[in-house]
Amino acid sequence: MILDGKCPQGPIEKTWDKHRFDLKLVNPANKRKYTVIMVGTGLAGGAAAASLGELGYNVMAFCYQDSPRRAHSIAAQGGINAAKAYPNDGDSIYRLFYDTIKGGDFRAREADVWRLAQVSNNIIDQCVAQGVPFARDYAGYLDNRSFGGAQVSRTFYARGQTGQQLLLGAYSALSRQIKAGTVKMYNRREMLDLVVVDGVAKGITCRNLITGELESYAADAVCLATGGYVNVFYLSTNAMGCSVTANWKAYKKGAFFANPCYTQIHPTCIPQAGDYQSKLTLMSESLRNDGRCWVPKKKEDLGKHPNEIAEEDRDYYLERKYPSFGNLAPRDIASRAAKEQCDDGRGVGPGGRGVYLDFSSSIKRVGENTIKERYGNLFEMYEKITDENAYKRPMRMYPAPHYSMGGLWVDYNLQSNIPGLFVLGEANFSVHGANRLGASALMQGLADGYFVIPYTIGGYLATVKPGTVGTDNAEFKKSIEDVQHNTKKLLSVNGKKTVSEFMRELGSLMWENCGMARSKESLETNLKKIPALREEFWKNVKVTGSGADFNQDLENAGRTADFLEFGELLCRDAHHRNESCGGHFRTEFQTEDGEAQRDDENYCYVGAWEYKGDGAVPELHKEPLKFENVHLAVRSYK
Numbered sequence: 001m002i003l004d005g006k007c008p009q010g011p012i013e014k015t016w017d018k019h020r021f022d023l024k025l026v027n028p029a030n031k032r033k034y035t036v037i038m039v040g041t042g043l044a045g046g047a048a049a050a051s052l053g054e055l056g057y058n059v060m061a062f063c064y065q066d067s068p069r070r071a072h073s074i075a076a077q078g079g080i081n082a083a084k085a086y087p088n089d090g091d092s093i094y095r096l097f098y099d100t101i102k103g104g105d106f107r108a109r110e111a112d113v114w115r116l117a118q119v120s121n122n123i124i125d126q127c128v129a130q131g132v133p134f135a136r137d138y139a140g141y142l143d144n145r146s147f148g149g150a151q152v153s154r155t156f157y158a159r160g161q162t163g164q165q166l167l168l169g170a171y172s173a174l175s176r177q178i179k180a181g182t183v184k185m186y187n188r189r190e191m192l193d194l195v196v197v198d199g200v201a202k203g204i205t206c207r208n209l210i211t212g213e214l215e216s217y218a219a220d221a222v223c224l225a226t227g228g229y230v231n232v233f234y235l236s237t238n239a240m241g242c243s244v245t246a247n248w249k250a251y252k253k254g255a256f257f258a259n260p261c262y263t264q265i266h267p268t269c270i271p272q273a274g275d276y277q278s279k280l281t282l283m284s285e286s287l288r289n290d291g292r293c294w295v296p297k298k299k300e301d302l303g304k305h306p307n308e309i310a311e312e313d314r315d316y317y318l319e320r321k322y323p324s325f326g327n328l329a330p331r332d333i334a335s336r337a338a339k340e341q342c343d344d345g346r347g348v349g350p351g352g353r354g355v356y357l358d359f360s361s362s363i364k365r366v367g368e369n370t371i372k373e374r375y376g377n378l379f380e381m382y383e384k385i386t387d388e389n390a391y392k393r394p395m396r397m398y399p400a401p402h403y404s405m406g407g408l409w410v411d412y413n414l415q416s417n418i419p420g421l422f423v424l425g426e427a428n429f430s431v432h433g434a435n436r437l438g439a440s441a442l443m444q445g446l447a448d449g450y451f452v453i454p455y456t457i458g459g460y461l462a463t464v465k466p467g468t469v470g471t472d473n474a475e476f477k478k479s480i481e482d483v484q485h486n487t488k489k490l491l492s493v494n495g496k497k498t499v500s501e502f503m504r505e506l507g508s509l510m511w512e513n514c515g516m517a518r519s520k521e522s523l524e525t526n527l528k529k530i531p532a533l534r535e536e537f538w539k540n541v542k543v544t545g546s547g548a549d550f551n552q553d554l555e556n557a558g559r560t561a562d563f564l565e566f567g568e569l570l571c572r573d574a575h576h577r578n579e580s581c582g583g584h585f586r587t588e589f590q591t592e593d594g595e596a597q598r599d600d601e602n603y604c605y606v607g608a609w610e611y612k613g614d615g616a617v618p619e620l621h622k623e624p625l626k627f628e629n630v631h632l633a634v635r636s637y638k
């Protein structure tokens, strides 16, 4: 099937305004007749639930944490982009649009990216109005810094805690609606199935994580804002609860999964310290505004204290390879460059899996206090974990899985191919192409939540009658039975290996064979080994406790079972895409100097997979990508 993103036609700068005008409206008195389910209350879902509540819809919002304030969005550190052009350095909506398309290696839809750049400025106004304490300059204006893949400063920030401050803003807006009665919040619920009635999304099945009870919820539309899936690599910068489960259940009910192989490996994370570690820690890209990446030029210097290595014996490899962007080369490129140095035997720290991120020249230039003001909490975090003072010696960094550009396929209205199912934030595939630029995830989540879905969902709801399906519909009963069956199955295996052992094994297969570099052979290895591991899981996993209670082992088992299926799809997607683009680096497709080599003639499309049943090969659908406002070009940051 050729997929249609339903992008509006005409001059790109008018598309969103024209589309908003063309969308049908629900009149204010009718809005309260409609119910919308919002699964996920991180930045995307929290902003969306608050905005829909404010508009007058009835919203039922769900999260698995004990409070929306604990969504993974809270971890975001460095900042959020917007094209305000406050520093007067040549930024514009067009430049943000262009940088994002180029940053994504020409694998995103132009119209969606334009809209993102356009509404980016509204986001900053909205957040300032909510009281988000963005950093300010000496005159009191909002301050900006730079992120990778841009030659302007357009990133708004609140020290190294931007996600937390933005989430508190969204949470205040959400709390206001909870108090007003338009939003009903369901904490500690995990969505375990999407309920589809006559081909239309009408509700969800959840497990109450405290009591173990299964619950049905019906609505006129369902939104998923359930975040990303890079925990498929086991070790990642994501919160440990992040999973593919909500998206995967929707996929198995017919929603197409787009570009699952586009995963982002972030260049600056604290290197892994041991085999039993369960999480990796990000050091924000913002640090590369002032930190310089280097490794020793000579292998014999590897054992030396970094401060003893002479300036001329250091290889500032990003500045050398990419003089125009230097340390602010985009993530995919900076990660590969770090790996290249380590593979060349010049990596530092245990196992040679590290590069230095050095602040000494910035400290000399602007003083330690300024660096502390900009990144104090990140330096503290680094010291707590490594027991090293990064004001005195360079940080050690290594790339780690961080973000998923792929996700459920959505059209321009953020609606999946299942009518009534909308997908927001990191959970959808929409705007980042094959590589996301730093500080653009918060921008996308809030754009989707505050400024896109409030319009587009109205366009859909205006075409359906409210309240036509209730939880007494047979599909809800069947969904509960399916979830019960799955729970029983997990609990009854009673094998010998723990859930984490399986997840660690899957993660290691994914990282080794489908991580920063992939090849036909390595992917074929995974396409054999993952189904075998899955089979073993269902014969030999040990899940303790019962289903009728608080049971985190059971929760993790369910998420791992989904990752064991999803990992195979990710590898299948990577295997079919015979090109390199952004974070998808196939070793067979690279230029002479080791850069990603795209194949625009054959792969300039979104690849969206349709579930065809357990054990059956999924079907690939394509949405061709057209570039009318930016010329397809070889991406260069040199």
Ligand SMILES: Cc1cc2nc3c(=O)[nH]c(=O)nc-3n(C[C@H](O)[C@H](O)[C@H](O)COP(=O)(O)OP(=O)(O)OC[C@H]3O[C@@H](n4cnc5c(N)ncnc54)[C@H](O)[C@@H]3O)c2cc1C
Residues within 6 Å of the ligand: 039, 040, 041, 042, 043, 044, 045, 062, 063, 064, 065, 068, 071, 072, 073, 074, 075, 076, 077, 078, 079, 080, 081, 162, 163, 189, 190, 191, 192, 225, 226, 227, 228, 237, 238, 239, 242, 243, 245, 246, 282, 284, 402, 403, 424, 425, 426, 427, 438, 439, 440, 441, 442, 443, 445
């Ligand atoms: C350490 C770190 C730093 C980052 N820094 C930046 C940055 O500086 N700038 C930037 O732009 N981006 C940054 N990012 C990326 C950014 O934080 C995320 O992409 C973004 O916050 C995702 O928001 P979201 O609302 O889509 O998902 P999330 O915040 O992950 O929220 C997901 C929500 O869905 C719920 N949920 C999930 N599954 C289920 C289920 N099955 N049932 C019920 N509820 C469910 C969760 O409870 C949660 O409420 C960073 C990411 C990390 C890991």
